[in-house]
Every structure is written in structure tokens, then in C-alpha cells.
Amino acid sequence: MSASPARPSPPQHWRHCGHGSNAATDPVGCQGIHVSGYTACLSHLPEADRTAYLAALSPGADIDHRGTSFTPELLSRLLDALTADPTTDSPHIGDARFEKATFSGDARFYRASFSGEARFEGVAFSGVARFGGATFSGPARFEGATFAGVARFGEATFSGEARFEAATFSGPARFGQATFSGETRFSQAMFSSGAGFRDAAFSREARFSETAFSGTAQFKGATFSRVARFGGATFSGPARFSSATFSGTARFSSATFSWAAEFDGATFSSTALFGAATFIRDADFGRATFEGDAGFNEAAFEGIAGFAEATFSGDVNFSEARFELAPHLGPLVGGKRVVLDGAVFQRPVTVEIAARHVSCARTRWVSTATLHLRYAELDLRDAVFEYPVLVAARPDPFLRPRLGDPLSEAQLSGEKPGVRLASVGGVDAAHLALHDIDLKTCRLAGAVHLDQMKVDGWCTFATTPTGWNRRFPWRWSRRNTLVEEHHWRVLTARGSGRGTAPGWTSPPPGALELKPVAVAALYRQLRKSLEDGKNEPDAADFYYGECEMRRHDSTRPFGERVLLTAYWALSGYGLRAVRALAWLVAAMVATITMMVLWGLPVDDPNPQTTGKQVSVGQNLKLTTDTPDPRNPTGPLCERVTTERFDKAVRVVINSVVFRSSGQDLTTFGTYTEMLSRLTEPVLLGLAVLAVRSRVKR
Structure with missing residues (x-):
């Protein structure tokens, strides 16, 4: 009997296994190694051939066991063959191809080192998958893998891509303190019993899009250096x-x-x-x-x-x-x-x-x-x-x-x-309350029920410009305003060709100009709100603003606008005491002047008694007449005397308080006193009204 030919060294490339599968028609079948003229996967090799194959492996070798069914013993023998120092229990693998392989028990890749590609697509782990401390220098691909037990990747290092798309983790998945230096993909993966990524580090993009976490998703202390999806x-x-x-x-x-x-x-x-x-x-x-x-x-x-x-x-x-x-x-x-x-x-x-x-x-x-x-x-x-x-x-x-x-x-x-x-x-501001809010630039146009809005605390509003008016010799009276009035005055100045309105706030670009009637409505509603809140001084300012807008409203009757203009000029709508007092003083000075110059007679008329002498025994009939006051004559400067001034002051003061002075006056003085008794008490009343509006509680 001739001796059998020497068995060749098992090559490390893969071909389709011959156990019941057709290499031409079944590309899904398990992969095998060529030994003794036939092909067979590692799990189906005769023991002698398997031993020879494993003996030929060395640490860092490329392996291809696609579709192979691994028992714990078979996997242990394979990894032992790839371990340089058995005491360290750290196998070293080059390219590792385990696509569609099955691991029936625990898969112990603890501290394994993969220097090339690690491909585990479609792999089924029925027991514990132990990759703790493993090092993946190249891409690590676990797409579609199934982990029925615990998946232990704690402290593992992924230097290349880590791809777990559509992977299924039926047991706990533990990636605590794992390091992912390349792109990490867990998209559409399913974690049924929790995912532990505590203190894990993701140096590049980490994708967990559409991933399902049924248990606790633990990412406490994890670091994502790039995009986390x-x-x-x-x-x-x-x-x-x-x-x-x-x-x-x-x-x-x-x-x-x-x-x-x-x-x-x-x-x-x-x-x-x-x-x-x-x-x-x-x-x-x-x-x-x-x-x-x-x-x-x-x-x-x-x-x-x-x-x-x-x-x-x-x-x-x-x-x-x-x-x-x-x-x-x-x-x-x-x-x-x-x-x-x-x-x-x-x-x-x-x-x-x-x-x-x-x-x-x-x-x-x-x-x-x-x-x-x-x-x-x-x-x-x-x-x-x-x-x-x-x-x-x-x-x-x-x-x-x-x-x-x-x-x-x-x-x-x-x-x-x-x-x-x-x-x-x-x-709808009926339920809105403001407290200590700056309303200087607040736009109120378009709001409703502003009269029911609560404005409490130190709420501040915009104010009128300070300094003298450039077009007319007066200063703006300081008052609270709404920003809508500022915008209206600026837009009105631009439309009239005056350019800008100094001191007034310009509206934002594209802002629509409000009509005075609309701004007046805002003032009226907010005035009611302040009055309900017992804030009479600020409410008075808004009454002033309302009257200002009504005075400039061209749709109102001309007579009403004339009346409002006079009201504004004399007393600032009954809110400017200084203005009313100034007019009162001016009126009194004018009245005194007219009295001194034309209203007081030259001398006080002396009554004259006349009678008719009758026969003895009859009553004496006497008639007393007061001559008409004589108008003063001569130069005006000679009429200005201390005595005449004193009399004129008493006449004017009595006129202010609706009392008759009892002084004999010329015809001109009489009409002057009548006019004074009509106008000056009104001015005094406006001044008192203005003071009242500022101190009313």
C-alpha cells in the first residue's frame, strides 16, 4: 500500500465549504479552508486537519471564518493559536472575517487585538460576547449582528470605524469607557436591555440615528468630540x-x-x-x-x-x-x-x-x-x-x-x-400684568384690552426730548409717552420735509405710520389701566398724550382742534401748572398796567350835596351826586405812581378771586375789570387743577 502523499500547509485563504453546499449556487454557505484536496469550514474539518490548521497559525495572522459555527471550545482553540503569550490571554489577529458566523456559547475576545479589519457582519452571539479591552486598529464592522446575551465592549479601543448599524442587543450592551477614535455608527440598532456608554469617548462623528433604546441608555460622562447624531x-x-x-x-x-x-x-x-x-x-x-x-x-x-x-x-x-x-x-x-x-x-x-x-x-x-x-x-x-x-x-x-x-x-x-x-x-392684554418693566421701546399697537392690563411697580415709559425746541422758543414739557408717538412724530417730520425730529425715537425700518387717532386710542386705554391702579400722575401724562394726538388729528372738526390748541397753549390740557400760572401772572401784569394807565381816574370822585332854600317851616330837600370819574390825562409816565399802582393791584387781586374791588374806575377800567374777573380765575383754576393731577392719589 503506497504511502499517502504529504499534507500541504493549509493556506489561509477561504473557499466555500463542501459540507452540503454548492460553491457555485450557494454564496451564503459557510467558508472553508483547503486541506487534503477538499474544502471544509473549521467546524467541519476532521480533528487531525483542524489541529494542523491551528498549529500553522501565528499571532497577527489573517483569518477568514465566514459562516462558521463556533463552540466555546473551538473559538478558544482558535484564539489560543493566535496568542503569543498564553499567560496574557491576548490574541493578536490581522484581518478577521467572521461574517454570518455563529457563536453558540460565550465568545471570548477579551483584550484581543485586531490589527486589520474586524468583520462581524450578521454574526449571531447566543451567549456573552466578551470584547472588553479589545483593540480594533482597523475598521470594526458589526452591522446586523445579533447579541442574545451580554455584549461586553467595556474599555475597548476602536481606532478605525466602528459600525453597529441595525445590530440587535437582546442583552445588556456595555461599552463603558470605550474609546472610539474613528466614526461610530449605531444607526437603527436595537438595545433591548439597556445600553451602557458611561465615560465612553467618541473622537469623531457618533451616529445613533433611529436607534431604539428599550432599557436604560447610559451615557453619563461620555465625551462626543464631533457631531453626535x-x-x-x-x-x-x-x-x-x-x-x-x-x-x-x-x-x-x-x-x-x-x-x-x-x-x-x-x-x-x-x-x-x-x-x-x-x-x-x-x-x-x-x-x-x-x-x-x-x-x-x-x-x-x-x-x-x-x-x-x-x-x-x-x-x-x-x-x-x-x-x-x-x-x-x-x-x-x-x-x-x-x-x-x-x-x-x-x-x-x-x-x-x-x-x-x-x-x-x-x-x-x-x-x-x-x-x-x-x-x-x-x-x-x-x-x-x-x-x-x-x-x-x-x-x-x-x-x-x-x-x-x-x-x-x-x-x-x-x-x-x-x-x-x-x-x-x-x-389680548386683559390677563397680562407687568412689574418693574422698561416700556420705553414697547410697541403696543395691535393689542386689545390694554385698559385691563396691570402695570405695577417701577415700570418706565419713553419720555419727550430734553432741551429747547429748535423751531420755536420753548422747551418740551417732560412727560411719559408711548413709543408710537415717537415714531409718528419722526415720520410726520420726514413727510413734511423737515427731515428729522430731534430727540424723538426713529421707527424701525419698514414700520407703518400710525394715524393720530390710533395713537390716541392707545393712550386712552393705558390711561384707564393706570387710573385703575391708582397711578394718577402717570395717567395724567397719558391724558396729555391723548389730547396731543386728538389736536393733531386732521379728521376731527376744526373748531374742536382750535379749542384743544387753546387748551394746550394756556395750561397744557390742564396738566401744566407752571404754564397756567405764567399766563395768570401775564394777565395780571397786563391788567395792572391797563389799570394804572387808563383804568383808574385822576382823583377819586367826591360826592357833592346840593339843596334848595325854602320858606321857614318847610322841609329842606338835599341831593347828593357823585361826578363821573375823570380819565387820566397827560404823559403816560406821569400816571405811574405808587398810589395808582397800589390801587391797581387791589383791583386785580379782587378780580382773580371773583370779588369786586369797590374802586371807582373809568369806563375802560370797568370793562378791563370785567374781563379780568372772567379770565384770571379760570387760569388760576387750571393751575390748581394741574397741581391736583400731580399730587392726587
């Missing part, structure tokens, strides 16, 4: 991103958080996008830091939305967000803008924000709310208030809820902490 991800259990660091854009758009979402202490150095995300339970962003823009537009917070101590360096966008059970929003500090446009607040809520701009356009407040703001310019255009809403300026910094010390506002240093209201256009 969680768009469309579903978190059926708690999502914990506490103390995580997002150096690139964090995309959580359309993500769904069915349980608590914890982002407390997280740092977002770039843009954070939570647009259309849904938070069914509590969302905790306490102490989170957003150094770029943060977008929560169209997000739904069905539980508590906690942003206590959150800090935003860029814009924060909550547009179209819905807050179902959030009793507090904040305190949060934003360096730029906080946008709540279109947001809906379903329950009583307290909002605490410190930012340069806060936009609440089209917000809907279904229940009571309190907005405590600092540094902010607030926009309430088209907001809907179904219940009372208080907007108040917070005088002191917000406090940390747990520690009680002031929240840092370093990024707002140099700004004034007051709150400025920009617009309430389109708002």
Missing part, C-alpha cells in the same frame, strides 16, 4: 446623559424620550438640536452648559422640564415646544437669545431666564404663569393668555435650587439687569 432615536427607558460633553453639534431632533431624560451637568460646546423631540416624562437639564446654540423647537415636554442652573452661551430655541407638566422652566442663563416662539404651557409654570433676548411670540399660556427675567428684551407678539400671566424683573441673581448660592451670570457682565418689553402687538 441621535435624531429619531427612541428612548423607552431612562436616558442618562448627565455630565456628558458634546464638543460638536448634538442632534436629538425628533427623538422620543418616554422616560426621564437626564442631561444635568452636561456640556454642549456647539449647537444642540432637540427640534421635534418628545419628552414624555421628566427632562432634566439642570446645571447643563450650552456653549453654542441649543434648539428644542417643536419638542414636547410631557413631564417635568428641568433646566435649573443650565447655562447657554448661544441661542436657545424652544420654538413650538409643548410643556405638559412643567412647574418650572429654569433658572437658566443664556448669553444670547432664548426663543419660546409658539410654545404651549399647559399647566401653571414659573419661568426663570437670564438672557439678552427672550422671544415669546405666539406662545400660548393655558394656565397661570410667572415670568421672572433678568437682562432680557422680551417679545410677546401675538401671545395668548388664557389666565393671568405676570412678567416681572428679578432684581437679584437667581439662586441654585440645591445650594442656595447665586447662579453665575459672567457671560452677561456689562449688561443692565433690567427687563425691556419690546412688543405686545396682537395680544
